Amino acid sequence: MKQKKLKLILNQIFQKYNLSKDHSKIISNYLIKAELLGAPSHGLARLKMYCDRIKKKLIKARPKIKIRKISNSISHVDADNSIGFIAADIGIKQAIKNAKKTGIGLVAIKRSGHYGLSSFYAEQAVKNNLLVFCFTNAPAALAPYGAKKSLFGTNPICFGVPTGKAPFIFDASTSMINRGKIRRASKLGMKIPYGVALDKFGNITTDANKALKGTQLPIATFKGSGLAWMVDILSGVITGSSHSGKIKDPFDDFSGPQNMGHLFITINPKIFIGKNFLKEMKINISRIKKLPKAKGFTSILYPGERKNKTYRKNLNKDISIPSKILKELNELNAC
Numbered sequence: 001m002k003q004k005k006l007k008l009i010l011n012q013i014f015q016k017y018n019l020s021k022d023h024s025k026i027i028s029n030y031l032i033k034a035e036l037l038g039a040p041s042h043g044l045a046r047l048k049m050y051c052d053r054i055k056k057k058l059i060k061a062r063p064k065i066k067i068r069k070i071s072n073s074i075s076h077v078d079a080d081n082s083i084g085f086i087a088a089d090i091g092i093k094q095a096i097k098n099a100k101k102t103g104i105g106l107v108a109i110k111r112s113g114h115y116g117l118s119s120f121y122a123e124q125a126v127k128n129n130l131l132v133f134c135f136t137n138a139p140a141a142l143a144p145y146g147a148k149k150s151l152f153g154t155n156p157i158c159f160g161v162p163t164g165k166a167p168f169i170f171d172a173s174t175s176m177i178n179r180g181k182i183r184r185a186s187k188l189g190m191k192i193p194y195g196v197a198l199d200k201f202g203n204i205t206t207d208a209n210k211a212l213k214g215t216q217l218p219i220a221t222f223k224g225s226g227l228a229w230m231v232d233i234l235s236g237v238i239t240g241s242s243h244s245g246k247i248k249d250p251f252d253d254f255s256g257p258q259n260m261g262h263l264f265i266t267i268n269p270k271i272f273i274g275k276n277f278l279k280e281m282k283i284n285i286s287r288i289k290k291l292p293k294a295k296g297f298t299s300i301l302y303p304g305e306r307k308n309k310t311y312r313k314n315l316n317k318d319i320s321i322p323s324k325i326l327k328e329l330n331e332l333n334a335c
């Protein structure tokens with residue numbers, strides 16, 4: 001579908017669900033961006049879920065988001081159960097503002113919801129010449145190391161830094177793959193890779209539906225479990241949001257708002273070495289890129305480099321939408 005047409009349809013849908021014109025535009029742009037980045041797990045495949053939750057008033061269509069200033073560097077956002085995209089968009093802009101003023105910005109967001117890809121927000125900070133960390137917790141998907149039952153979310157860790165070229169953005173779930181990929185595979189009747197999830201009996205499965213009822217595997221066993229735990233504390237405990245398995249699954253749990261938390265940290269990378277920063281960054285990347293290549297590799301990429309290429313390649317292309325998701329889109333637009 002042409003991007004212009006898709007944008008129009010998405011805007012119409014969100015406005016029908018009583019979101020403001022401005023908020024509808026922001027969310028539509030993020031959903032389209034996920035598709036253009038080659039991350040459809042966080043794009044249109046989730047549209048119906050967001051609409052269902054807005055309809056059930058679990059996401060507020062017209063939230064009253066409040067920003068409490070704690071210091072020139074630190075702010076606390078109460079998202080009032082808005083859709084995560086809007087809370088996070090406001091949060092990162094505040095974190096950028098704070099870091100520009102003082103060298104460092106720390107913004108905690110509570111009472112939010114699923115916000116898509118952390119890289120959406122990291123990229124904004126990097127484009128403002130800042131180094132950035134983004135954390136969010138997520139619904140139970142991973143069993144803590146030594147436990148039988150899922151409790152941690154796929155809790156991504158995101159770090160971004162300017163390079164003078166395409167932004168360096170490391171944005172990875174603490175699970176082997178993100179849950180959106182499993183959700184999308186389940187919706188489209190596709191298999192998931194071997195070794196990323198267990199069924200409810202603890203056996204490895206490639207069946208997406210069985211994986212959703214079982215547990216996902218963390219990266220690097222107890223290390224991934226520890227990182228997921230760290231993210232839960234940073235984005236859940238200290239922000240005043242739900243944590244330790246209490247984030248509601250947006251697809252299956254309609255008993256209340258998600259109450260997710262996010263934490264953004266923005267830093268002026270020049271605070272210690274001044275204008276030498278970019279020079280040193282370039283040296284750093286070029287030393288790594290120049291290394292002799294391992295078997296099967298012709299180049300060494302830094303995190304975010306390939307996604308950036310994909311995005312630029314797709315920027316003016318039509319978006320291909322699987323028929324099942326297109327049907328949902330048309331139904332949402334018709335009602």
Ligand SMILES: NC(=O)c1ccc[n+]([C@@H]2O[C@H](COP(=O)([O-])OP(=O)(O)OC[C@H]3O[C@@H](n4cnc5c(N)ncnc54)[C@H](O)[C@@H]3O)[C@@H](O)[C@H]2O)c1
Binds near residue numbers: 156
């Ligand atoms: N909102 C939420 O609740 C939530 C929860 C979990 C994950 N997510 C999102 O899902 C996405 C993570 O998915 P994932 O873990 O499947 O990511 P992934 O495995 O596709 O990529 C992880 C990271 O590795 C880098 N990378 C990939 N291939 C590389 C290569 N060949 N060389 C160098 N670097 C490479 C990527 O740039 C990326 O930064 C993130 O954007 C994350 O924010 C969101």
